Amino acid sequence: MPIPQDIVRISDTVWEIPVSHKSGMLVPARIFATETLLSEFDDGVFEQITNVATLPGIVGHACCMPHGHWGYGFPSAASPRWTPATG
Secondary structure, eight states: OOOOTTOEEOSSSEEEEOGGGSTTOOSOEEEEOOHHHHHTSOTTHHHHHHHHTTSTTBOSOEEEEEEEEOOSSSOEEEEOOBOTTTO
């Protein structure tokens, strides 16, 4: 999967996929990587991190670190945060 067209560069190493990217996203997806690393991510990382952003109770951002890669339904090196009441 190519880098999403709606990804927003926040800084040299922070990228954000907005909630408008996919129906059901509750929070933006944040990816921490240089542009070179971002272009080398496994195909499923963008799909999976935006799926994480749809999980009930998630707050803030669904985050993927620079060493992120496609996992079993959840990208390795991803870090969600949930509220205890709903997560």
